[in-house]
Amino acid sequence: MSKSQLTLTPVETAACCSPLMREPLSADQAERLAPLLKALADPVRLRLVSIVAASEGGEACVCDLNDAFDLSQPTISHHLKVLHEAGLLDRTKRGVWVYYGVRREVLADVAALIGGAA
Amino acid sequence: MSKSQLTLTPVETAACCSPLMREPLSADQAERLAPLLKALADPVRLRLVSIVAASEGGEACVCDLNDAFDLSQPTISHHLKVLHEAGLLDRTKRGVWVYYGVRREVLADVAALIGGAA
DNA sequence: TCCATATATTGATGAATGTCTATGTCCGAG
DNA sequence: CTCGGACATAGACATTCATCAATATATGGA
Numbered sequence: 001m002s003k004s005q006l007t008l009t010p011v012e013t014a015a016c017c018s019p020l021m022r023e024p025l026s027a028d029q030a031e032r033l034a035p036l037l038k039a040l041a042d043p044v045r046l047r048l049v050s051i052v053a054a055s056e057g058g059e060a061c062v063c064d065l066n067d068a069f070d071l072s073q074p075t076i077s078h079h080l081k082v083l084h085e086a087g088l089l090d091r092t093k094r095g096v097w098v099y100y101g102v103r104r105e106v107l108a109d110v111a112a113l114i115g116g117a118a
Numbered sequence: 119m120s121k122s123q124l125t126l127t128p129v130e131t132a133a134c135c136s137p138l139m140r141e142p143l144s145a146d147q148a149e150r151l152a153p154l155l156k157a158l159a160d161p162v163r164l165r166l167v168s169i170v171a172a173s174e175g176g177e178a179c180v181c182d183l184n185d186a187f188d189l190s191q192p193t194i195s196h197h198l199k200v201l202h203e204a205g206l207l208d209r210t211k212r213g214v215w216v217y218y219g220v221r222r223e224v225l226a227d228v229a230a231l232i233g234g235a236a
Numbered sequence: 237t238c239c240a241t242a243t244a245t246t247g248a249t250g251a252a253t254g255t256c257t258a259t260g261t262c263c264g265a266g
Numbered sequence: 267c268t269c270g271g272a273c274a275t276a277g278a279c280a281t282t283c284a285t286c287a288a289t290a291t292a293t294g295g296a
Contacts (some may be wrong), residue, residue, distance in 0.1 A: 024186075025168040030161040037164075040232065041155035042254085043148040050143040062273065068142075075255055077274055082253095096272050098262055111233020114158065115226045160284080180243065193285055195244055214242050214293050 001018050014058065039086035044069065045079050052107050059092070059101040154228050157204035162187065163197050167206065170220050177210070177219040 019089045038082070040046060051068055066076050080100055083089040090101040143151070158164060169186055170178045184194050198218055201207040208219040 011179045024172045025165050027161065027165065030164040030168075034159055034164055039160035041152055041159040042235050043145065043152045046148040046152055046155075047143050047145065050148075054142045064235045072256060073273075098273060111229040114232065115229020190286055216243060
């Protein structure tokens, strides 16, 4: 149980136009998609993801992330945990530092489900 | 102040690949995107949006929506209000019935910001 | 005018969430 | 081995949220 995790059905990603708009999401699909959106639905976490994603190598050190906000270190740590547990961020420890990286496929899948091509 | 509402900057939508991944979201952008995601980040609301979107004409009557869930009518009404106030659903009253329709551009913009093309 | 039906609003309640301070854990330097 | 720095966890607190039952509002028909 690793991988994409949100592979709701093995179909949607391939579809051409707005998957969510062709046929209604099943209750099951909705229950699996919602936590991902919930994890993203916070200004701080959105910025965290975007900072990490925009970093070279798609990775950023927690120490850098802390500096980008006017929030306590535990608060940032908490948000990173939420994003990590949702499956949106990867976590790697290198020496004393911890690096978070974006799972682009997950993000892409979420986007595909939400908007498709419209 | 109507229209897309989430037009964070007049650029992102056009960009080719994962807007959110090229440069970090500003605090302002994040504050405007988060409420949209928050509105979507609920299983019931996700299904509501998808049912409406999949309906012919992109519209659905509240009476039909109520039947699709094992929830009280006020609860569905509440979720529809949340989606409407977030700017994701349009509301039209015809006779005794109320129809909700999806704002596809909004949904598409959100998707573009989140996932881009990756 | 009065009633039944469709939808919204109100108020209450328990659960979840974002933030903080304080403390714990792990690692490298000396 | 001990110390300092990087990060995580625990516990507390105020706020927000999803849900319901009860009630209000509005509209078309008799």
